[in-house]
Amino acid sequence: MHRVVVLALEGVYPFELSIPVRIFGTAADTAGRPLYEVLTCGLDGGPVRSSADFTVGVEHGAEVIATADTLVIPPFACGPGQERDWLPAPLADALRRLRPGARTVSICTASYVLAAAGLLDGRRATTHWNEAERFQRKFPLVRVDPDVLFVDDGDVLTAAGVAAGVDLCMHLVRRDHGSEIANRVARLCVVPPWRDGGQAQFIERPVPALAAATTSAARAWALGELHRPLQLAELAGHARMSVRTFSRRFRDEVGMTPGQWLAQQRVERARRLLETTDLPVDRVAEEAGFGTAASLRQHLVAGVGVPPSVYRQTFRGARLAELQQPSRAGRAVVPAYVAPPDGGR
Known part of the structure; x- marks a missing residue:
C-alpha cells in the first residue's frame, strides 16, 4: 500500500493539514480496499501547536518519513521573528530521511520549505499568488509559475493556496489510479475532481466604484445565448x-x-x-455554440485532453452505473470529468 506521510510543523493550518487524510484516505479500489495509508507526524512525535486555538496530537515522529512513498507538507503560521524560508536543523534532518524516488508535495506557502531545502532548484513550481513575487526573489533558481493551481514536476509537486491542495491531491489519485477512482473520491468528498483555470481568478483586483458598472449582467445574458455566435460589440452593448x-x-x-x-x-x-x-456530437457542437463537431473536438481536447467520444464514453459509463444504484436522500453528485493522465489514448 502506498504510504503518505503528512508532516505537521509548529503553527500548522488545520484545514490544509486535513486535506491529505481526507482525499487519500477516501481512495479505495472497486472492492473497497484502501489504496493509501496516511500517517501524520511531527518533528519529535509530540503535540503540535496549530495556527488555531488548539494543539494537534500526532502519534509519529520524523522517523516515519523514511518509510514514505509520498511526503506532504502543509503550510504553517510563522512564529515571532520567523521567516517563511525557515529551515532549522531538525527540519533539514527530517527531509534528508526521504528515500530516493519518494514524492514530495507542498501545499500553499510550504513551498518555502522545499525551496529552502534546495528541492526546487532548477524546477518549475508554484505557491500562493500573494507570495509569488517574494518567493521568486528569494529563490531565483526556482522557475515560479504564479498562474496555475498546482505544478507536477514528477517527484516534486507544489500547490497554490489552500483549496489548491485538494486539487493537487485529487490529481495524484488520478495519476496513481485513473479517472474512475478519482471521480469516486471526488463524489464522496463532494469536491470537483478537476477545476479549470488558474490562480488569476482569485487574485485581488480593483473593484469598480459603482456596482452597476460591471460585466456580470452581460455574462449572465451570454450564458443563455451560447448556442449562437456572440460578438464583443454585442456583449459590450x-x-x-x-x-x-x-x-x-x-x-x-x-x-x-x-x-x-x-x-x-x-x-x-x-x-x-x-x-x-444522448445528443449526437454534431448537435452538442451546435447547442454549445461551436458550430461543427470538428471545432468542438478541437476545444474539448485543448480544454480537458480528450475528444468528445472518449469523454462521453468515460463519463457516461460512470454516470449510468451511478444511476443504477438505489437513490438515497441527501445524496450529492459532482457531475464533472477528469481527463486521464494519458490523454485518453
Whole structure:
C-alpha cells in the first residue's frame, strides 16, 4: 500500500493539514480496499501547536518519513521573528530521511520549505499568488509559475493556496489510479475532481466604484445565448459600455478576455450535454455554440485532453452505473470529468 506521510510543523493550518487524510484516505479500489495509508507526524512525535486555538496530537515522529512513498507538507503560521524560508536543523534532518524516488508535495506557502531545502532548484513550481513575487526573489533558481493551481514536476509537486491542495491531491489519485477512482473520491468528498483555470481568478483586483458598472449582467445574458455566435460589440452593448471599457473591466473582474471566457463556458456546456444527454456530437457542437463537431473536438481536447467520444464514453459509463444504484436522500453528485493522465489514448 502506498504510504503518505503528512508532516505537521509548529503553527500548522488545520484545514490544509486535513486535506491529505481526507482525499487519500477516501481512495479505495472497486472492492473497497484502501489504496493509501496516511500517517501524520511531527518533528519529535509530540503535540503540535496549530495556527488555531488548539494543539494537534500526532502519534509519529520524523522517523516515519523514511518509510514514505509520498511526503506532504502543509503550510504553517510563522512564529515571532520567523521567516517563511525557515529551515532549522531538525527540519533539514527530517527531509534528508526521504528515500530516493519518494514524492514530495507542498501545499500553499510550504513551498518555502522545499525551496529552502534546495528541492526546487532548477524546477518549475508554484505557491500562493500573494507570495509569488517574494518567493521568486528569494529563490531565483526556482522557475515560479504564479498562474496555475498546482505544478507536477514528477517527484516534486507544489500547490497554490489552500483549496489548491485538494486539487493537487485529487490529481495524484488520478495519476496513481485513473479517472474512475478519482471521480469516486471526488463524489464522496463532494469536491470537483478537476477545476479549470488558474490562480488569476482569485487574485485581488480593483473593484469598480459603482456596482452597476460591471460585466456580470452581460455574462449572465451570454450564458443563455451560447448556442449562437456572440460578438464583443454585442456583449459590450448589452453592458452599455464601449468595447474598450468592457474589455478592460471584463479582464479585471474575470481574469481572462471575453473570448477566452466564452470558449470556456462553451466547453462547460458541451461537457454537460455529453455527460447528461444522448445528443449526437454534431448537435452538442451546435447547442454549445461551436458550430461543427470538428471545432468542438478541437476545444474539448485543448480544454480537458480528450475528444468528445472518449469523454462521453468515460463519463457516461460512470454516470449510468451511478444511476443504477438505489437513490438515497441527501445524496450529492459532482457531475464533472477528469481527463486521464494519458490523454485518453
